[in-house]
Amino acid sequence: MKRDINSNGYIFLYATVLVVVVAVLLTVTALWLQPYQQRNKENEKRMMILSAAGATDEGKITYVDGELPVYLVNDTVTVLPMQGNGLWGPIWGYLAIAPDGKTVLGVKFDHKSETPGLGGEITTEKFQSQFAGKQILEDGKTKPVDFDAISGATKTSTGVKEMIDKTIQQYQPYFVKQ
Secondary structure (H helix, E strand, C coil): CCCCCCCHHHHHHHHHHHHHHHHHHHHHHHHHHHHHHHHHHHHHHHHHHHHHHCCCCCCCEEEECCCCCEEEECCCEEEEEEEEECCCCEEEEEEEECCCCCEEEEEEEEECCCCCCCHHHHHCHHHHHHHCCCECEECCEECCCCCCCCCCCHHHHHHHHHHHHHHHHHCHHHHHCC
């Protein structure tokens, strides 16, 4: 008996088998790649922390377990994780504080979906370098960090400002007791 390969039933069966085979292959591949993806995420986080602190690839990062997460780089530089909102989604970064506990040593920002050339500029060295040397503590009180916003990216710039100010405010007890 010859099968009619132009029938609706045959086409439906063929498409179903093809979809199932591709789905299984994609699932197996995704599961196989998961550990590598996780390792890459952890490495990216490590590189961002070290970069914010101005350290090299070989810097030592110590996680200080407490009420708020704190990273110490080479046992001297305090690095604080930050999270905020940009125009199109979450933004995040790391704020490195010099050993004096009141001066910004550096920052590193990233985003998932900001507009290239506008909000996406938060990841550039030009934007991030303006934070170095800013004071976050004055007379035992936190103070807002001023910076030049990105023209055309008001929402993202506002998100960065709120993220930094919120982080500094949250960590005020940490800096005052240092």
